[in-house]
Amino acid sequence: MSQVLAAEWTKLRSIRSTYWLLLVGAAVTVGLAVLITVGLGTGKVEVTGGTFDAAGISLLGVWFGQITFAVVGVLTMTSEYTTGSIRTTLAAVPRRGMLLTAKLAAVGLIVAGIGTAISLTAFLTGQAVLAGQHRAVGLGDPGSVRAVLSAGGYLTAMGLLGVALGALLRHTVAAVLAVLTLGLGSALLGGLFPAWVRDHVLNYLPGPLGTRVMATDPAPDVIDYVALGAWVAVLALLAYVVIHRRDA
Amino acid sequence: MIEVNGVTKRYGKTLAVDRLSFRVEPGVVTGFVGPNGAGKSTTMRMVLGLDRPTAGTATVAGRPYRQLVRPLRHVGAMLDASAVDPRRSAYDHLLALARSNGIARTRVSEVLERVGLAGVAGRRVRAFSLGMRQRLGIAAALLGDPPVLLFDEPINGLDPEGIAWIRSLLRGLAAEGRTVFLSSHLMSEMEDTADRLVVIGRGRLVAETSVAEFVASGTRAEVRVVAPQAAALADALTRSGANVVRQDTQVLVVSGMPAARIGDLAAEHGLALHELTPQRARLEAAFMQLTQDSVEYAGEAARS
Numbered sequence: 001m002s003q004v005l006a007a008e009w010t011k012l013r014s015i016r017s018t019y020w021l022l023l024v025g026a027a028v029t030v031g032l033a034v035l036i037t038v039g040l041g042t043g044k045v046e047v048t049g050g051t052f053d054a055a056g057i058s059l060l061g062v063w064f065g066q067i068t069f070a071v072v073g074v075l076t077m078t079s080e081y082t083t084g085s086i087r088t089t090l091a092a093v094p095r096r097g098m099l100l101t102a103k104l105a106a107v108g109l110i111v112a113g114i115g116t117a118i119s120l121t122a123f124l125t126g127q128a129v130l131a132g133q134h135r136a137v138g139l140g141d142p143g144s145v146r147a148v149l150s151a152g153g154y155l156t157a158m159g160l161l162g163v164a165l166g167a168l169l170r171h172t173v174a175a176v177l178a179v180l181t182l183g184l185g186s187a188l189l190g191g192l193f194p195a196w197v198r199d200h201v202l203n204y205l206p207g208p209l210g211t212r213v214m215a216t217d218p219a220p221d222v223i224d225y226v227a228l229g230a231w232v233a234v235l236a237l238l239a240y241v242v243i244h245r246r247d248a
Numbered sequence: 249m250i251e252v253n254g255v256t257k258r259y260g261k262t263l264a265v266d267r268l269s270f271r272v273e274p275g276v277v278t279g280f281v282g283p284n285g286a287g288k289s290t291t292m293r294m295v296l297g298l299d300r301p302t303a304g305t306a307t308v309a310g311r312p313y314r315q316l317v318r319p320l321r322h323v324g325a326m327l328d329a330s331a332v333d334p335r336r337s338a339y340d341h342l343l344a345l346a347r348s349n350g351i352a353r354t355r356v357s358e359v360l361e362r363v364g365l366a367g368v369a370g371r372r373v374r375a376f377s378l379g380m381r382q383r384l385g386i387a388a389a390l391l392g393d394p395p396v397l398l399f400d401e402p403i404n405g406l407d408p409e410g411i412a413w414i415r416s417l418l419r420g421l422a423a424e425g426r427t428v429f430l431s432s433h434l435m436s437e438m439e440d441t442a443d444r445l446v447v448i449g450r451g452r453l454v455a456e457t458s459v460a461e462f463v464a465s466g467t468r469a470e471v472r473v474v475a476p477q478a479a480a481l482a483d484a485l486t487r488s489g490a491n492v493v494r495q496d497t498q499v500l501v502v503s504g505m506p507a508a509r510i511g512d513l514a515a516e517h518g519l520a521l522h523e524l525t526p527q528r529a530r531l532e533a534a535f536m537q538l539t540q541d542s543v544e545y546a547g548e549a550a551r552s
Contacts, residue, residue, distance in 0.1 A: 003349065003350045004348050007344045007345070007348035011333075011336070011340075011344045014336050014344070016335065083332065083333045084328060084330055084331040087296075087331045088332065088388065090297070091296050091297075091298065091319065091320075091323075091325050091327070092320050092348045092349055093319075094296075094313055094314040094315075094316065095314070247293070248293070248298040248299065
């Protein structure tokens with residue numbers, strides 16, 4: 001298993017798009033933290049409804065940055081199918097469950113590490129700006145560390161969902177659309193649905209779950225973490241079943 | 249050793265491979281030939297565990313491929329030279345494969361050297377010609393120093409120098425006692441490369457034999473004779489039991505009699521010979537004859 005993981009690691013780091021995607025993800029996540037907090041200072045951006053969640057606001061960029069992390073996950077799987085290299089890969093690693101696990105682990109490790117670092121940077125940068133407005137929180141304040149770690153965790157979940165959907169759909173565009181629907185669909189299209197569907201269905205899509213786990217006020221429910229984990233587990237399991245059944 | 253036992257592969261209504269059985273032995277080069285669409289690539293994919301047979305089993309060294317731990321050390325395969333991510337360098341492509349099977353990093357440089365790609369190891373595969381990709385595919389097959397090697401259409405897209413190179417490589421690998429199995433839709437490619445043949449058509453086994461036997465079985469042995477007194481010679485040969493067809497005023501095509509006996513008879517009768525040539529049955533002709541009934545996509549001309 002560790003050999004297969006090492007191989008997947010080599011594959012990830014030997015392709016330029018991995019670096020570009022992570023760089024863009026970092027720029028978007030941290031850049032938005034700056035834009036939003038500076039905007040709040042000039043009064044051009046306002047917080048509507050609820051309380052002022054300083055930690056959550058500095059992590060809002062994560063919500064856009066998630067796209068690039070999901071795409072990193074999608075591409076590790078779909079690039080194998082679109083280039084045909086899956087046949088070379090499966091000839092080297094015929095245990096398909098092991099291959100899928102290794103891909104999940106490689107993407108998970110890279111996104112967890114870099115995603116958490118980016119989230120922390122966004123938090124610290126955002127708070128530095130908010131400090132000028134005398135409404136910053138520190139890492140020592142209640143819920144701050146949890147919010148930053150949750151943001152990293154949410155990005156990791158999106159990366160893993162990308163791998164699973166890539167394995168299920170095998171086409172880059174289809175898998176990216178699917179993962180974006182899970183991440184952003186509810187916010188972009190939620191208004192089209194009746195309130196009951198929004199509250200009981202769309203609210204449990206990964207996107208809204210992610211928004212809640214990254215917030216400090218109101219604090220997230222345990223059920224939000226469980227639901228996010230369940231999304232990853234169920235889709236990974238589906239991918240596991242399908243990858244065994246299909247011909248390469 | 250590769251064993252295919254009663255393998256059937258069905259895609260919806262299409263029967264790609266139909267109860268196919270054969271063995272590929274070590275120490276020789278075995279050619280896997282059949283017209284396009286005969287099921288060669290499908291069979292190779294099933295041997296490698298990429299596709300699941302609808303029925304039957306395929307084993308390598310007595311085990312199904314999917315059960316092999318670190319399979320690259322047992323079997324090396326080049327199915328499709330384009331089965332590479334073009335964004336990766338040749339070196340990184342092989343390094344990832346090597347790592348997945350616990351093969352030392354130094355081995356990557358060795359195989360790149362062996363296939364003549366050491367100079368472009370750091371270049372991305374996108375920039376490679378088809379011939380270079382073929383060589384990279386062969387390097388990947390050799391990576392684990394495996395006793396069994398499979399190549400799907402390895403000669404496709406190579407220049408004459410490349411063809412000569414791969415022929416000597418394949419023969420060398422077989423001489424080291426390895427099992428070498430390669431497919432082609434062109435029988436002529438097998439003539440100087442393979443020792444044994446597995447011939448299929450429409451997913452069924454047509455022949456499993458040696459190249460020599462295959463040639464002998466395919467066409468009757470004929471001798472071309474040029475003689476100034478062709479009519480007299482034809483009489484003499486026919487009386488001694490040969491089958492003679494007069495092709496031209498001075499040209500005879502004789503079957504059912506070896507060249508030496510024809511020469512002796514001519515001498516006995518005091519008839520001059522200007523040419524006496526045994527016609528080697530062409531492998532291609534023998535192949536066409538055997539697979540005629542099993543060509544799936546025959547052109548109209550070939551059918552009539």
